[in-house]
């Protein structure tokens with residue numbers, strides 16, 4: 240039974256994405272008086288415009304890609320033409336139906352989450368929230384002169400979980416038709432003839448990969464030497480190779496200066512004399528936190544130069560009654576991290592046992608084809624001497640199941656502490672790497688050694704067998 244203290248504790252959560260949702264649920268679990276203020280829909284950008292729609296689109300891209308892969312394994316697709324001779328059918332994607340499906344799925348997921356909150360006893364207030372000092376949130380609806388305050392919520396604890404929005408360049412303003420942010424992609428009815436993706440971070444790489452599989456000609460404009468800056472260098476090199484093999488054009492060290500539309504044509508000016516033309520442009524040049532104009536600085540909350548909210552490892556800000564979680568904070572911009580922060584913040588505010596967030600153990604995945612999953616320390620950190628470790632890389636080409644399935648690209652990499660053999664990180668590149676990384680994540684979280692990992696029975700034949708094989712290869716022979 241919640242104590243009187245918990246029942247009297249008023250938590251106001253601003254923003255209903257993964258961070259806010261998890262915080263609200265955790266508060267309700269403790270029996271606290273929880274109000275969630277959200278302007279668009281429960282689930283936030285993660286569910287309505289970012290993670291859920293993009294991964295649903297990628298599921299279709301994988302299905303389209305699987306047809307080509309099946310051909311490699313001897314499956315033939317043909318139809319009888321009028322003369323009785325076989326003709327190769329065209330594989331096309333009905334993007335309008337795909338988009339309708341993914342938006343329906345996102346709305347349903349949002350509704351399911353809202354019901355969960357209502358069932359748990361969370362009060363949901365629809366509108367724009369802003370802080371009025373460290374312990375009050377004011378909610379308004381409408382904009383400009385029509386803006387009206389509709390609610391005032393006093394709080395013992397405020398959890399700010401307002402997320403982030405696509406960054407826009409001054410000379411490349413999205414028009415929602417041909418020049419698009421990732422939130423506007425689902426409004427187009429046909430697969431673009433030629434999609435230019437500006438920005439080769441995770442968002443740009445995922446959409447470039449997906450639209451190539453859906454049948455678009457794709458040009459990826461990367462401001463760096465290599466796509467996916469900051470990720471494992473071997474994984475980035477492999478994905479570039481696959482992108483090129485699949486017909487994608489990759490422009491490295493190319494920075495878009497301006498994007499203009501001329502009827503059905505868009506032109507991206509790279510500022511060095513080169514201008515590329517396409518039918519659509521996706522701007523994937525990062526995000527900015529939704530922290531402006533909501534009373535944070537006035538309440539004394541410290542922001543970083545980029546406008547993110549400074550937090551400690553239990554997500555508390557510089558003001559003790561205010562916590563900040565998710566993409567608006569200075570933590571890692573991942574849905575899983577936002578959720579963990581949301582829960583941690585509430586546990587801390589209500590005085591329950593709490594483990595400070597350990598970002599090093601976060602597992603993440605890039606949903607390109609093949610996928611790239613990582614956990615723990617990176618090879619670069621080991622090579623730079625930040626962590627001491629051994630590196631072992633096992634190409635999937637040597638794995639029996641991969642051979643049977645015709646898997647052409649991928650590897651497993653393990654990092655283990657020099658001497659003790661404790662697993663400190665790893666990278667998986669391959670189909671469903673997001674599922675294959677878990678044994679490595681468990682090893683990192685629970686400080687298992689390569690020998691302990693190797694002792695687990697993996698199924699023969701299986702892709703996960705490559706994880707135990709890599710662990711075996713790293714066995715430390717003591718003199």
Ligand SMILES: Cc1cc2nc3c(=O)[nH]c(=O)nc-3n(C[C@H](O)[C@H](O)[C@H](O)COP(=O)(O)OP(=O)(O)OC[C@H]3O[C@@H](n4cnc5c(N)ncnc54)[C@H](O)[C@@H]3O)c2cc1C
Pocket residue numbers: 253254255256257258259276277278279280282283284285286288289290293294366367368369400401402403421442529533564565566567571572573574575576577
């Ligand atoms: C294309 C794309 C794909 C991604 N894929 C993945 C993935 O596969 N896995 C993963 O872990 N992460 C992924 N991410 C990152 C993930 O989307 C974010 O880390 C996650 O959404 C952060 O959650 P959040 O709780 O901070 O809030 P958000 O999901 O950003 O939601 C914030 C909510 O706050 C509301 N809000 C903002 N201001 C106010 C206000 N003043 N008043 C009321 N409400 C307000 C907004 O309407 C929004 O609903 C992806 C990101 C992008 C762009």
Ligand SMILES: NC(=O)c1ccc[n+]([C@@H]2O[C@H](COP(=O)([O-])OP(=O)(O)OC[C@H]3O[C@@H](n4cnc5c(N)ncnc54)[C@H](O)[C@@H]3O)[C@@H](O)[C@H]2O)c1
Pocket residue numbers: 408437438439440441442443445460461462463468493494495496523524525526571572573603604605606
């Ligand atoms: N699968 C996932 O979990 C997933 C998917 C998408 C995003 N995310 C999260 O979102 C974060 C942000 O990723 P992102 O890709 O949206 O942003 P990002 O900031 O990581 O990448 C944007 C890229 O655009 C480049 N850029 C900026 N201006 C440019 C210009 N004018 N021309 C060409 N390139 C330009 C930048 O140099 C940068 O490399 C990720 O780190 C990740 O945490 C996660």
